[in-house]
Amino acid sequence: MKINLLDRNSNPAIILAGILALIVGVGVARFVFTSLLPSMLDDFLTITFAGVLASLNFAGYLGGSIFASFIKDINTKVKYFRFGMFLCIVTTLVLGISSNETLWTISRIVAGFGAAMALVVGSAIVMTKLKMDNKTKAMGIHFSGIGFSVFVTDIIVRIVFAYEATWRDAWIVLTIFGFIASIYSMYILSFDKELKQNVVKHKFDRSLFSPFVVLLIIAYFTEGVGFVVQGTFLPDIINSLEGLDGYGSFTWTLVGLAGIPSCIIWMTLANKFGSVNIIIIAMLVQIVGILISALTTNVYLNLFSGVLYGGTFVGLVALFMNLGGKLAGKNPVVLMGAFTTAYGIGQVGAPLYSVKLIELYNSYSEALYVTALIVFIGVLLLMFSKTIMTEEQRNL
Template identity: 90%
Template sequence: MNINLLDRNSNPAIILAGILALIVGVGVARFVFTSLLPPMLDDFLTITFAGVLASINFVGYLGGSIFAIFIKDINTKVKFFRFGIFLCLATTLVLGISSNETLWAISRVVAGFGAAMALVVGSAIVMTKLKMDNKTKAMGIHFSGIGFSVFVTDIIVRIVFAYEGSWRDAWIVLTIFGFVASMYSMYILSFDKELKQNVVKHKFDKSLFSPFVILLIIAYFTEGVGFVVQGTFLPDIINSLEGLNGYGSFTWTLVGLAGIPSCIIWMTLANKFGSVNIIIIAMLLQVVGILISALTTNVYLNLFSGVLYGGTFVGLVALFMNLGGKLAGSNPVILMGAFTTAYGIGQVGAPLYSVKLIEIYGNYSNALYVTAAIVLAGVMLLFVAKKFATQEQSKI
């Protein structure tokens, strides 16, 4: 079988370009901030400002996700995808060459918007371009790029530090890497000629928002909260535990490794046992992972908390998005938008209450307890939601 990775219409090239776009958009512009947080806290940032930066990054992402819903034309999507990648790279460079807090704040908001263009719009282009009947498995491979985005950017940071580089050097090297990787993505994720598309105008269908769907949306809000605290602070949480200083970055590497296959595994299980059942199991595992660092300083259990986090959060995004798309039928954009908005609101709020609790108690434990309780409430809502599901819905 002859695979040409420079052919814009080859499925393997499209999937590779999509994964690279996620590494740049989600890894460089978002997740590597978590990787670099411990050295930045030692040198420049306060924990409160780090929480504010995380929160406003998600504000940018939330705005970008909602904006993406209204980009109907595929040629316009390509333009915004490229613009988003450019924003991801420009804002990363700012962090390497500036110490101005206002500039940092602006760059994190803009980076969030760029990340949404790379993830939401980029994924839509990948889905449009793939030439196959059943795209679920291919999209599962594409979303493994979220795990790769954590892992690859973390490895780059490790290499920079191995050569005595600083966190500022790391941001500059990440910008250069992102520029090279994005050239390929931008070339493949475009079209040889402008596509003429009939843009179907969908009316806002209130009937989609049944009690079952509303409960799912609220549960996804709690998952947005569950994602953030470890997604922002995990290396520092581990480093702050007695006897575990230095293990934080290794735990974060495990997050990336566990995230890579998780989409495909969870999507396969959902296909067999029903999405809501599998979402409940994934969220319960996430609760266990969140509580570990609050309850024990055992090194192996805390490393395992990284595996549980990486192995659940990527899969849960794919599971909820896939479920929203299927429940909405011919109009997936509206439910996917509602799901993303709920998740985004959870993401924006969680770092703010976390830093307040860290300031008051001087450790991460209470922030972790509150987060675990919120995700557990989401699980309870899913059990209630199952009672409202039609026979058809419970099979999805």
């Protein structure tokens, strides 16, 4: 079978365009900031300002995600997807050519909004365009793009640094890469002609928010917290440990590699053993990864903490969102919005308490302990939720 990657209606082209959109939107506009953090801390950023920038980036993403849930028409989605990709590239360029703190602050908020358009709206376009009966596996491959977004952007940074260039040069190179990749994504993830769609308006349905669902939403908030601290500071956390200076970037590469297959693995396990059971296991694995750097300076264990983090955070987003979608039935927007908002609030808050604890104790350990405790509270809530589940919910 001949594969034409320039055919807008070819499934392989649609999946490739979706993955590239995630690499630009999530990698260039978000995760590569973590990759470049140690070198930026050396001569420009303070840890406090870095934490504030991370929090604002997530605030922009949260706003974009909520906004995305109100875009019903597919043709409008394409327009906002393109606008989001444009924002991701422009805001990356700002970081390479400016030292103005106000500009950096604005650019991180706007980049967060752009990332939401790339991930939330882009994924919706991929889902609409794919021509197959069961899209679950294909969407699992699509979301592996989050792992690729960490890995590919980290490799670009490594190549730039290999030529003894600066972090500013890295932002410029990432802008060029993002521009080229986005052209392909924007071309494939559009339609030959405007699609006529019957937009179904769903009323707010309070009955969706059963005690079980409320517990899930709170647990997803704790996962938003669990995702952020390592997602913002991991390379610097590793570099700050005795004898591990320089290992931070290797750990971050492992995060990306572990993230690539994680979505498909966790989703397969959820189909077999039940979503809530697998979410509990994934969160417990994540807690182990969070605690490693606070408890030991062993190089192999700390490298493994990157594998545990990358291997859980992407999968947990997919697991929660997939379960939320199943619970919502024909009215996914409200429930997905509630899930995304809870996760987003966790993301916005976590860097702020983290930098406060880092300043107070001059170490990352306390921030890691608090984060692990919050995620563990989420696990306890999920364990309790199993006692009030219906038989139907147990089988989801």
